[in-house]
Each structure stands twice: as structure tokens, then as C-alpha cells.
Amino acid sequence: MSKRTIESFYKAVSPPSKTLKPEEEVKPKPPSFTHHPSYPHPIATLPSTIGRPLANINLESHPPMKITDQPHLDLVYFHPLIPSPIARDLFEFLRRELPFYRVQYSIRRGANKMQINTPRFTTVFGVDATSWFAEIPSTTSDAVKNAESGSVLLDSKSHQPIHKNKYQYTPRPIPECLDTLRQAVEGAIGDGSPYNFCLVNYYATGDDSISYHSDDERFLGPNPSIASISLGAQRDFLMKHKPSQDAKVSNQPMKFSLASGDMVVMRGETQSNWLHSIPKHKGREAHKGRINITFRKAVVPGGTDNYYNYNVGNGTVFRWDEQEGKMRPQGTQGSVS
Numbered sequence: 413m414s415k416r417t418i419e420s421f422y423k424a425v426s427p428p429s430k431t432l433k434p435e436e437e438v439k440p441k442p443p444s445f446t447h448h449p450s451y452p453h454p455i456a457t458l459p460s461t462i463g464r465p466l467a468n469i470n471l472e473s474h475p476p477m478k479i480t481d482q483p484h485l486d487l488v489y490f491h492p493l494i495p496s497p498i499a500r501d502l503f504e505f506l507r508r509e510l511p512f513y514r515v516q517y518s519i520r521r522g523a524n525k526m527q528i529n530t531p532r533f534t535t536v537f538g539v540d541a542t543s544w545f546a547e548i549p550s551t552t553s554d555a556v557k558n559a560e561s562g563s564v565l566l567d568s569k570s571h572q573p574i575h576k577n578k579y580q581y582t583p584r585p586i587p588e589c590l591d592t593l594r595q596a597v598e599g600a601i602g603d604g605s606p607y608n609f610c611l612v613n614y615y616a617t618g619d620d621s622i623s624y625h626s627d628d629e630r631f632l633g634p635n636p637s638i639a640s641i642s643l644g645a646q647r648d649f650l651m652k653h654k655p656s657q658d659a660k661v662s663n664q665p666m667k668f669s670l671a672s673g674d675m676v677v678m679r680g681e682t683q684s685n686w687l688h689s690i691p692k693h694k695g696r697e698a699h700k701g702r703i704n705i706t707f708r709k710a711v712v713p714g715g716t717d718n719y720y721n722y723n724v725g726n727g728t729v730f731r732w733d734e735q736e737g738k739m740r741p742q743g744t745q746g747s748v749s
């Protein structure tokens with residue numbers, strides 16, 4: 413009898429089928445969940461009222477704008493990608509269902525060690541291109557299946573389970589709700605490049621922010637493409653060129669007022685030449701929350717550890733508390749201010 417290779421026991425986690433029945437045939441389904449041992453809690457799957465429109469985004473009436481009129485700038489601006497009622501429902505769904513973190517870490521500045529409190533809530537899912545999540549087929553024994561809850565990490569080249577010390581943090585598969593969005597985003601961009609990471613920021617109020625930075629880490633490879641989606645409150649997105657002697661380079665920042673449902677794709681030489689930020693904000697919508705989702709492709713294991721270190725870390729899980737109208741650390745009773 414010939415031996416079966418390990419690959420033949422696994423198949424890639426396939427996206428949910430896009431062939432949907434007409435509205436009247438679809439019965440309301442009880443909520444279902446994406447389970448995985450790496451999640452602090454099961455993560456609800458999208459209701460069809462959100463999943464269906466995301467799978468059928470039509471950009472014919474408002475095609476994306478290419479913005480390339482500044483040196484080294486290569487943006488594609490979808491204004492919007494997601495129609496506003498769906499964007500609002502998706503915002504509320506993700507704020508309610510995802511685990512969030514308020515990561516603290518320390519950096520060295522010369523001889524001094526400084527403690528940094530990330531000024532926003534964050535979470536992350538995905539794994540770099542050297543590994544992939546494979547579904548455990550139904551022929552595998554129930555005991556193994558339950559232990560792994562449906563998917564296992566394999567090495568992309570050997571298709572063998574990864575070494576237990578490959579990563580410092582346990583990678584989390586992108587849950588169905590964000591994977592449906594990933595497929596919609598990849599379909600809208602249409603350049604055939606797949607993303608393997610999903611980073612989520614939640615800015616609770618105008619006091620939350622991200623300072624000027626570029627996403628040009630080596631673990632993303634040269635000229636990375638980053639797709640960035642906004643949901644909820646409108647916030648300013650600033651972009652400025654890195655310091656340059658070139659007379660064609662302006663030192664004035666560009667400002668985009670990003671609305672719920674908008675997507676900006678930063679690609680080409682943008683990350684190596686430009687910085688971007690979401691500054692603190694007062695005034696209109698400052699009391700309202702905003703979610704930002706970025707899809708990226710990390711190519712080496714260092715990217716996986718970096719993303720989990722700065723977006724999950726080792727701290728408390730926060731969940732949205734609808735009654736209190738704010739994020740609450742899990743495992744605490746009563747109101748936390």
C-alpha cells in the first residue's frame with residue numbers, strides 16, 4: 413500500500429461559497445462562530461445582511477480614484493468601497509465581536525527605557541507567507557479536530573506542521589467575518605495580490621490616534637501594498653513626504669477626511685517615501701468611535717511576531733460593552749472608567 417503524504421490529509425481553508433440564493437429563499441440562520449484555540453473567545457460569523465452586500469460590491473457608479481500627482485505617491489482611493497448602511501452595520505458588528513487590546517511596550521532611547529502606551533485599541537489576525545492555516549478534514553479523529561478546532565498551521569514549503577518554536581506568539585487565523593472583507597477588498601483592487609494579515613485599530617474617541625509613521629518594515633518586502641478601510645466616525649488621515657532635498661517635494665501634508673466605508677490603498681514607493689498619521693481630533697464626531705482595518709502581506713516569520721507583539725501583546729482582552737458604551741477589560745466586574 414502506498415503511503416499518503418501529509419498534504420493529502422489537509423486542504424486549504426477555502427473561502428465561503430459566493431453563490432447565494434435569492435433573498436426570499438434565505439431563512440434567518442442562528443448565529444454561528446469561528447472557533448480557534450488561539451482566540452480568547454469564539455468570533456461570530458457575519459450575518460448575511462452584511463456578508464451578502466460585501467460579496468457583491470459594485471463600483472461602477474463610483475470607481476476608485478488613482479492619486480499619483482506627488483513624487484513617489486501611489487494611492488487608490490475608494491470613496492466609498494462599502495455603502496454607508498453596510499459600513500455602519502459592519503462597524504457595529506466588528507466593535508461588538510472582536511477581542512481588542514491596549515498594548516504597552518518599552519523602547520530604548522539612548523540610555524533610557526521608555527514605556528509606550530499604544531493610544532488606541534488594536535487586534536491582529538493572520539500569518540506570514542512561510543506558513544498557512546490548513547483545514548483539518550472530517551476524516552481526522554474528533555479528538556484531534558476538537559483540540560485544533562478546524563485548522564492547523566503548516567509550513568508553506570514542506571506542508572508539515574510548523575515547529576512549535578517557530579513563532580514567539582501563537583498566530584490566529586483570520587476569522588470568517590474579516591476574511592469575507594478580505595475577499596471583497598482583493599476583488600475590488602483586482603491586481604491579484606493576496607493579503608495574509610489583517611490589523612484592526614479601534615479609536616474610541618478623538619483622543620485616540622496613530623502618530624506619523626510608514627509601514628515599510630522589511631518583513632513586508634519591497635513596495636508593499638496596504639489596503640486601509642475606515643468604518644464609523646470620520647477622521648483626518650494626514651500624509652507627508654519624508655524629508656527630502658528635492659524641490660518638487662512639498663513639505664505641506666495632504667489631508668484626506670476619511671468617511672465610513674472608504675478605503676485607501678497605499679502601494680508602490682509610497683511607504684518608503686511617505687509618512688501617514690491619524691492625529692488627535694476635537695470637535696465634530698470626536699466622541700464617536702472609528703475602526704480602521706488594514707490588510708497587508710508579510711513575507712517572513714519576523715512579521716508575524718512583530719504584528720502580534722505590537723497589536724495583541726500579553727495584556728488584558730477588551731470587549732465592547734453595549735450598555736456602558738465602551739470597551740471593558742474582560743474578567744472585571746462593574747464599571748471601569
Ligand SMILES: O=C(O)CCC(=O)C(=O)O
Nearest residue numbers: 613622627640690704706
Ligand atoms: O487608522 C488609520 O487610518 C491608519 C492606521 C495605520 O496607519 C496603521 O495601522 O498602520
Ligand SMILES: [Fe+2]
Nearest residue numbers: 625626627688
Ligand atoms: Fe500605517
